[in-house]
Amino acid sequence: MRRTEAEGHGPVRYGPPLPADGLPVLPELADVLARAAHRADAEPVGGGPALLEAARGYGERRGLPAGADRIVAGPGAPALLLALTAVLGGDVLVPRPCAAWWTPYARALGRPVFHVATPAECGGVPDPYALLETVRRVRDEGGDPRLLVLSVADDPTATVAPPEVLHEAVEAAAGAGLHLVSDETWRDTLHDVHDTVPVSPAEMLPEHVTVVTDLAGALLPPGWPAAVARFPAGPAGDGLHARVLDVLTALGARVAAPVAAAAAYALGEPEPVTARVATAVRLHARVAEAVHAAVVGAGALSLPPRAGRHLYVDLAPLRSTLSARGVGDAQDLEDFLGARLGMPAPGGHRFGDDLGALRVRLSTGPLLGTTDTERTECLTSPAPLELPHVHRALIHLRSVFDDLRDDAQRWEPSR
Structure with missing residues (x-):
């Protein structure tokens, strides 16, 4: 059980919070x-x-x-x-x-x-x-x-x-x-x-x-x-x-x-609260669906997200290519994906899964923008996935997972 002590990776003090909605306060x-x-x-x-x-x-x-x-x-x-x-x-x-x-x-x-x-x-x-x-x-x-x-x-x-x-x-x-x-x-x-x-x-x-x-x-x-x-x-x-x-x-x-x-x-x-909840849920559902398509398309495993602002991904099918990049457990995967995605990607060991299982939780909130202006646009746009900042974030996420898939395919033995 390596690198799970408090020096930067402790399971409690460094554990992941609830996924935030990434939106301005109502x-x-x-x-x-x-x-x-x-x-x-x-x-x-x-x-x-x-x-x-x-x-x-x-x-x-x-x-x-x-x-x-x-x-x-x-x-x-x-x-x-x-x-x-x-x-x-x-x-x-x-x-x-x-x-x-x-x-x-x-x-x-x-x-x-x-x-x-x-x-x-x-x-x-x-x-x-x-x-x-x-x-x-x-x-x-x-x-x-x-x-x-x-x-x-x-x-x-x-x-x-x-x-x-x-x-x-x-x-x-x-x-x-x-x-x-x-x-x-x-x-x-x-x-x-x-x-x-x-x-x-x-x-x-x-x-x-x-x-x-x-x-x-x-x-x-x-x-x-x-x-x-x-x-x-x-x-x-x-x-x-x-x-x-x-x-x-x-x-x-x-x-x-x-x-x-x-x-x-x-x-x-009251109406302002119910309207915001409904709009936020629709927004996160669309983004979660896009993230799910990206990770499954790259060969990872994930149940379709049905609630919340996150999804859970199992990268076991990509273990060989991850291993070649120095990723051997969930803590390595957390560090690897967090650095490449530019957003938190807490490993499954944070949630009671085995450290050796290559699982992470991905949240949708960080994909909605970095300013209140960008996040407000997500709430008001009829096509939030087409907004430039959301589109760029999803393209970047897809490219990270596609790179892993492409490496896995290159290293597959020919039949």
Whole structure:
């Protein structure tokens, strides 16, 4: 396991953040934040009444009703997941690969983390048979698996789990006595809502699921940290809610008052917010489709992106040509592609994949331009891929992958 320590490549301090949208801040959001900038008082731990009521309405519109007394807000999803992990105790299970921010918090608490293989058609949820086998093995070895973290719309794979696949995984987890945390950060970024219907695990087994949503997925800029968690109904959910508030209090994990105002506005989904979300999703979907075509055309493997602002690429078919260029593992690949693309290309080892697997996550945000003027053009253009700066960025990306394909073809033995 070479070059994974903190000297420039550490797995936590140098891990990849959520893919940013690469777009200017929505003016209406900026106005709300600015109007609240004078507030010197802190939001209560767990969120104030206005923020919790907005979160309640947001969840209800998605088929997840809950009173404000079952909702908690925090300064980003990582703080909420840390609190949940601390409260639930035991060992943690996650899919392989998974979002880069899911596992550091468990390890910081000294909790073992076990990765479970995913089905062939999607990421984000474990294969149910692999999940049950992992739970059995961990318990046989004296472990105590209690928590499964999963996502319907996934980072890093940008896939959306079909309802039947999700249902099997949720049933297996509940049968194994696990509590589920459903990360629904990317739920509102589906590229085609008619192609894939998002279903929350909380709709299937409401007594066993806590839903966490980081608003940086669709509603807020990443630099304005805010997230909400919805707890199950009943005594177990009440106890979990109370203990999570205790942990957030101990951490001083409050949402900044101006950010809370902007978050409440965004969660209310007024027309400017819904219009921006829809436009941004269409834009990133087009760019992701173009990137997917480029990498697949070069011989790499990638499931079609269905959500978010990223895609996950496996360059195993190009291993020989990459090896000739000094790329032997995911860290080498991260360095190699990052330098040639001129944008971050975090390796699969950041997401729990094996270091030896040649996988990376590519984001679409860096391809939208380098200035607010260029990025705004992307939002307003009927043909954003034809804008000169986007076209140049895509041509450059395609040329990097085409060079790898051409090298592989030149070195193929003749038959």
